[in-house]
Amino acid sequence: MSIEFKGRVAIVTGAGGGLGRQHALALAARGAKVVVNDLGGARDGSGGSASAAQAVVDEIRAAGGEAIANGASVTDFEAVQAMVQQAVDTWGRVDILVNNAGILRDKTFAKMELADFKLVMDVHLMGAVNCTKAVWALMNEQKYGRIVMTTSSSGLYGNFGQSNYGAAKMALVGLMQTLSLEGAKNNIRVNCLAPTAATRMTEDLMPAEVLEALKPEGVVPAMLVLASQDAPTRAILCAGAGAFEAAHITLTQGVHIGIAPDAPEELVARMAEVTDRAGEQVPMSGAAQGAVEIGKAMEAAKALA
Template identity: 50%
Template sequence: MQDRVIVVTGAGGGLGREYALTLAREGASVVVNDLGGARDGTGAGHNMADQVVKEIKDAGGRAVANYDSVAEPAGAENIIKTALDEFGAVHGVVSNAGILRDGTFHKMSFENWDAVLKVHLYGGYNVIRAAWPHFREQSYGRVVVATSTSGLFGNFGQTNYGAAKLGLVGLINSLALEGAKYNIHANAIAPIAATRMTEDILPKEVLAKLTPEYVAPVVAYLCTEENPNSASVFVVGGGKVQRVALFENAGVTYDKPPTVQDVAARWDEITDLSAAKQADFKLG
């Protein structure tokens, strides 16, 4: 990480703070971005980002604060501009900024749906898109997005959050393909940790074992030049690091368009995953 410049969004507290501190300890120059708002995305302030920057500098590291919103393209452009103005380059983006507006689907307002997608999914796009030309020009870049088990497996009352988080997996899968020839790697982590985002969701005895310190080293490694992986998803928390992937079975092949009855007759074969293998889907 020495002399690398990494942008961490949502770095004013919780996981993002720990990512920024860990990256700085490993020698990176860090842009600590945080809007400074509440968990639901309302409000703003400078204290959170400023405090993390102070912690990094007090420990002998290099960091600069940024307070722009990732939800707006202009804000994302300014986040990357902060990296360029302060450190002269940008080598990686950790897209971590997020908000929660939970609610069951039949009560999900468009406002709460839209707000969550704007921060998580559009926010990821906005910041990575602003950094992408620099990654291509220097033939190097590292992207880490924060997905979630809510997106990978679902979670009651989080249709907006789950949709946004799985959308980020689709984003890094395609970024990995487009960035391969430019030495740009894009990966996702689904962190399980005790933060203000999860403090009233998980039981206290579970939260006690889920500190952000277990997650941050994995994020930092994914930002290194040595990391060989791209288009990979990792579930990380409580001391466990797992890779998660899609699997497929051999399937059923029809010589001619099947009838509904043909599909029904072989449904058990179509849905049987007992001999499934990791999917390696390619168009064409």
Template identity: 60%
Template sequence: MTPIRFDNRVAIVTGAGLGLGRAHALALAARGAKVVVNDFGGSLSGEGGSEGPAEKIVAEIRAAGGEAIANTADVTNFNAVTAMVLQAMDKWGRVDILVNNAGVLRDKSFNKMTVEDFSFVVGVHLMGSVHCSKAVWDIMRDQNYGRICMTSSPSGLYGNYGQSNYSAAKMAVIGLMNTLHIEGAKHDIRVNTLVPAAATRMTEGLMPDNLAALLRPEAATAGMLTLVDENAPNHYILSAAGGGYARCQLYETDGIFLAAEDQTPENIRAAFAAINDPTGQKVFENGMEQAMKLMAKAAKVI
């Protein structure tokens, strides 16, 4: 099997000072990529800031013979993100890969959570991904090549108590991918999503030591590498945890059609068994496909 390499590719990894981001940056560099190691250097909840984490990873990469530069841009600040991308362009003249990994936690049950904490977490995860993707988008279009990896979470796909802000943000980046993969396709910009579970500072104290040892960040990173290489898929959601890998897709059942005079909540409730029937369910690549399915059903009756 041909090894996956990133020679002559330039990658930006956000939140790369610790945990998953660190593993991502080191692995990309080890396989030949030139890496912008971005990390604001703040606490888990987003306070403070330091150059230390990013500089440390850059030193590790350089010590191993790789090329890297450090950046401490706050991904919620679009001007700072734009400056980060310009830094990469000034240094290496291109940007091929973006891994949107930066994240924070401010966990509380919804009734106790402040709107400020909800907005902040959404700002980092969702708007951080928007800012970084927007800053590299025209570059990738102009060079007719780009690979963007969003980072979601099992909490985003399925929910988790005390994480309404985090869950909402992590599902939102999948919605962002759903449209960007369409808009970028003709320029060979492929946009995918990693759904990792790994033992990092975000999970400290939440799992026994034996499980933490199994959930190595490097196992999830192996999945990320497959989503950003030259032969990467497009519009792919890859779950990766502890050596387990699976594809996640949103299915829609074939459903039913009700004529205008029958479109009542009672009739819909009575038809739940048919609506829920998985026979003929499909995965749609865009919203128009779903609309066309519904119109086709209507056309059979009208």
């Protein structure tokens, strides 16, 4: 089955280079009309120029596709709203949003200024919130939407020197979990993509041969699947070097201990049972945790009756 996007309109943020550029080119090559958004700033978020986005638009048009450039900062909600309106004015709708824009301000937490922590949160988390909020009513009205959040292994599993980046990237998973539930009735599917790719953001972090293996093109198929008509929803798809995996936030079976005075001591003694992954589940919503806990409490009460 071929994945194609004819008649679909996509917005890709941070699409002036690296992974975002590849996302935009791939969507356009398969028929999507693409808003190429990029502030044109440096890796740390400073500066700005529309030339990066326009260069990608020129590439798409040269290949026979349709695209327009937009230089809005994803941290500016009014500018983001204007970007969405630009897409609607040009093509009448927005079907796909790929939240890809990001910056790095890496330092250990001990040395990090709070301003750098906040800025990374603003770009990655609030940038995605702003863009998603700007398309949400439109997607609900048209009863169709595909939203891809860009998370990271740094958020899912941690990475030294990236407390700000990791916090923002994990927050996007939480955002996705709830929006996938709220969007389901109107066919809005929301997913996360965790890419491993050699881009301007990672060029200083890896040796040359590894960077060669981790071309951004190796991530793009996962994005195309998550943006497609037959996309899953509430998935965390990991991708890099042409390999693909899924990440899950799971809940173990756990144990019931009760609330006796010695409960903390018993919890310590039984921690191996609590963390035992046999029979763990992927909850369908946050209510599942409470359901498991109440169920165990009711079983314990029956046993004492």
